Amino acid sequence: MQTIDREDETPVLIKHGTRLSRYVLASHPFDVVGWDGWVYPFTFNADDFEPITGTVHQPPPIHLTFCAKGFVLCTFAPRMLDTHPEAIKVPYAHSNVQADEVLYYVRGQFGSRRGVEESSITLHPRGIPHGPHPGTIAASRNMTRTDELAVMVDTVRPLSVTRQALELDDPNYPYSWLD
Numbered sequence: 001m002q003t004i005d006r007e008d009e010t011p012v013l014i015k016h017g018t019r020l021s022r023y024v025l026a027s028h029p030f031d032v033v034g035w036d037g038w039v040y041p042f043t044f045n046a047d048d049f050e051p052i053t054g055t056v057h058q059p060p061p062i063h064l065t066f067c068a069k070g071f072v073l074c075t076f077a078p079r080m081l082d083t084h085p086e087a088i089k090v091p092y093a094h095s096n097v098q099a100d101e102v103l104y105y106v107r108g109q110f111g112s113r114r115g116v117e118e119s120s121i122t123l124h125p126r127g128i129p130h131g132p133h134p135g136t137i138a139a140s141r142n143m144t145r146t147d148e149l150a151v152m153v154d155t156v157r158p159l160s161v162t163r164q165a166l167e168l169d170d171p172n173y174p175y176s177w178l179d
């Protein structure tokens with residue numbers, strides 16, 4: 001392949017079916033020598049990410065930031081909460097029947113949760129119903145925004161818990177939903 005490493009306005013004709021579009025790039029696109037086959041880490045600044053909000057609670061895909069074969073990654077970033085006067089501003093109860101769900105609580109107050117704090121990691125295996133903790137629906141009624149930051153990985157295949165992870169297990173977490 002020919003390599004052209006040139007910082008110069010370069011017109012490119014792109015064919016969409018029977019139509020052509022003309023783009024002008026700031027540099028020549030043939031400036032890549034080749035791909036060595038490695039996959040490199042990718043950084044994403046969660047503070048630059050602002051999920052869609054609405055009058056009522058929006059479904060989880062508004063938090064989706066990466067999608068790959070076998071898993072998705074969601075970012076629960078600071079955002080405005082639902083604006084309808086009767087909106088329930090915390091996630092509804094669900095059983096994530098198609099995915100195992102791992103959440104890492106990065107920072108902030110987690111409005112829908114008790115029994116977690118900054119740096120907690122939770123695993124909700126598929127099929128186990130879970131939702132807002134008792135009292136959190138009422139407590140969120142007058143809130144207008146959330147400043148929590150959490151990252152979630154949903155996996156298509158079931159996860160196995162390692163011995164090291166079991167040593168960090170909080171046996172009281174399943175009971176945190178009890179009043």
Ligand SMILES: [Fe+2]
Binds near residue numbers: 094101
């Ligand atoms: Fe969940």
